[in-house]
Amino acid sequence: xxxxxxxxxxxxxxxxxxxxxxxxxxxxxxxxxxxxxxxxxxxxxxxxxxxxxxxxxxxxxxxxxxxxxxxxxxx
Amino acid sequence: xxxxxxxxxxxxxxxxxxxxxxxxxxxxxxxxxxxxxxxxxxxxxxxxxxxxxxxxxxxxxxxxxxxxxxxxxxxxxxxxxxxxxxxxxxxxxxxxxxxxxxxxxxxxxxxxxxxxxxxxxxxxxxxxxxxxxxxxxxxxxxxxxxxxxxxxxxxxxxxxxxxxxxxxxxxxxxxxxxxxxxxxxxxxxxxxxxxxxxxxxxxxxxxxxxxxxxxxxxxxxxxxxxxxxxxxxxxxxxxxxxxxxxxxxxxxxxxxxxxxxxxxxxxxxxxxxxxxxxxxxxxxxxxxxxxxxxxxxxxx
Numbered sequence: 001x002x003x004x005x006x007x008x009x010x011x012x013x014x015x016x017x018x019x020x021x022x023x024x025x026x027x028x029x030x031x032x033x034x035x036x037x038x039x040x041x042x043x044x045x046x047x048x049x050x051x052x053x054x055x056x057x058x059x060x061x062x063x064x065x066x067x068x069x070x071x072x073x074x075x
Numbered sequence: 076x077x078x079x080x081x082x083x084x085x086x087x088x089x090x091x092x093x094x095x096x097x098x099x100x101x102x103x104x105x106x107x108x109x110x111x112x113x114x115x116x117x118x119x120x121x122x123x124x125x126x127x128x129x130x131x132x133x134x135x136x137x138x139x140x141x142x143x144x145x146x147x148x149x150x151x152x153x154x155x156x157x158x159x160x161x162x163x164x165x166x167x168x169x170x171x172x173x174x175x176x177x178x179x180x181x182x183x184x185x186x187x188x189x190x191x192x193x194x195x196x197x198x199x200x201x202x203x204x205x206x207x208x209x210x211x212x213x214x215x216x217x218x219x220x221x222x223x224x225x226x227x228x229x230x231x232x233x234x235x236x237x238x239x240x241x242x243x244x245x246x247x248x249x250x251x252x253x254x255x256x257x258x259x260x261x262x263x264x265x266x267x268x269x270x271x272x273x274x275x276x277x278x279x280x281x282x283x284x285x286x287x288x289x290x291x292x293x294x295x296x297x298x299x300x301x302x303x304x305x306x307x308x309x310x311x312x313x314x315x316x317x318x319x320x321x322x323x324x325x326x327x328x329x330x331x332x333x334x335x336x337x338x339x340x341x342x343x344x345x346x347x348x349x350x351x352x353x354x355x356x357x358x359x360x361x362x363x364x365x366x367x368x369x370x371x372x373x374x375x
Contacts, residue, residue: 006295006296007295007296007297030314030315030317030318031318032090032278032280032314032317032318033280033314034280035280035283035284035287037287041086042086042087042098042284042287042288043086044076044085044086044087044088044095045088046076046088047076058283058287058295059295059297060133060279060280060282060283061235061279061307061310061311061314062132062133062134062279062297062298062301063239063297063301063304063306063307063310
């Protein structure tokens with residue numbers, strides 16, 4: 001099966017016919033750090049993915065400039 | 076995996092809530108969390124305008140989407156940082172969203188205000204790019220709100236952002252920063268608008284899921300300057316804790332807000348002045364934004 005990764009965008013091939021959480025474990029990706037997308041649907045970690053599937057692991061972590069009030073004291 | 080509410084097929088598991096939801100019930104859960112945030116901290120009044128700071132990313136556009144759906148009178152503010160293609164694409168996402176929803180979007184160029192875009196500011200100041208970027212954003216959000224007569228700025232900070240900021244503050248025992256870490260900051264000066272974070276109860280995975288399910292076209296690519304940012308390192312540490320102990324981030328942040336923050340709040344006493352040049356609020360005589368602009372002008 002094909003796995004699409006982001007930042008930078010790339011594809012890797014891994015064995016299918018197992019649960020999403022097993023794919024994530026093989027790729028050393030924490031489940032809470034990505035959305036798992038198949039087609040136009042979200043997929044939960046317990047779902048099976050087959051050899052013919054393509055899933056996108058879309059990262060959810062963003063960071064950088066903090067515009068929050070904690071750092072927002074007017075200076 | 077079944078939806079906790081309707082028993083249908085779940086699309087998202089929320090381990091910290093020991094729950095899973097289908098698409099429709101997750102969106103309702105999401106909106107309920109925003110409603111609860113607004114209610115608990117009295118963030119917004121129904122009749123007032125809200126300036127929503129948008130970056131083109133998942134959090135700010137999800138926030139804008141919810142506030143529109145909840146009937147608030149919103150105006151978007153996009154600050155163009157001048158970060159090459161990233162800024163071009165993120166601005167386009169905001170413009171497309173605003174047009175599709177029929178809501179106004181204000182655009183300001185950081186280069187016009189500071190004298191140079193963020194990549195040049197970084198070179199000139201020799202500070203991390205996020206430093207000048209964050210400073211410029213905070214300043215311009217407040218100033219634009221004042222210029223437009225809008226009493227409150229809403230930002231898309233989520234639970235992960237807040238937990239990571241708190242983690243960073245505690246790691247360095249920046250006790251002066253702790254009282255200002257709040258989902259809602261009141262106006263403490265006539266030239267300071269209120270600032271609220273209605274997504275603070277939601278993780279960034281939840282905001283990403285909401286944006287995806289609502290088919291919001293957000294920019295997935297990370298800011299090219301964010302690589303190596305300390306905030307990301309803190310988030311990675313917290314994500315490992317969360318994986319081992321679901322709810323860890325939630326407990327860290329909410330425990331602070333409910334039990335620890337008040338103690339630090341009493342300790343803070345700051346005198347606010349108006350910058351002698353621009354009139355914006357500062358603790359000194361010349362504000363940090365004007366100092367930054369001076370530094371850029373001398374070097375460019």
